[in-house]
Amino acid sequence: MAITTLRAVVVLDCPEPGRLADFYARLLGGKVEGEGRWVEVTFDSGVLKDRTLAFQEAPGHVPPSWPSAERSQQFHLDLYVPREELDAAEREALELGAELLEGDDGGKRDFRVYRDPAGHPFCLCAD
Template sequence: MAIATLGSIVLDCPDPLALAGFYAQVLGGEVQEAADGDDRWVELTGAPGPLLAFQAAPGFVPPAWPAAESSQQFHLDLTVPDLDVAEKAVLALGAVPLDTTDRNRSFRVYADPAGHPFCLCAS
């Protein structure tokens, strides 16, 4: 029997509202600010999959990829029907290519605007 269920995936970042806006453009859904006006926590609601939330982290330092001395901690795999089309879209939104040179692979690696690695993966 499971002890718990996954409630949300939370990304630390310097600007939760901006990063939530990036992922809203990538995944769909709506940016939901806290009802009390606290801008340190923002959620992306209505997108398929688990709830994605963004938390302000003073002094945030993005993970280095790939670097043995600075672990990436984790990354998101985002499934897309067309890698080339999705790549153009995420780059236009501010993603940074990290490992996209092997065009024959079924995935490409990017960083979001806060520096978290994510992969676009062919469906």
């Protein structure tokens, strides 16, 4: 029997929770709820339905450095898109404020690595 339930899919520390929540809401198609030191993104459909992605204010937040053993990423998000939409998804992610860290080696790999506006790494993966 489970002792607890998992309410938030992930909680990201960041300097500006509202700004980062807006980035992920636009990227993933969610809805921003709340303001201030704790902001959530909720989803009405898809695999994230009834799940929450939360953002917590962390004064002095130092983003991970990817790749680095000294300031390792700790975790990252893999976000899947149909292979034929990968370039379009990348353009949209970059327009929203993502930064490309590592491409897919000319299509040899099934993922590309990015940094979100607060510095957390995430991947766009070909589905």
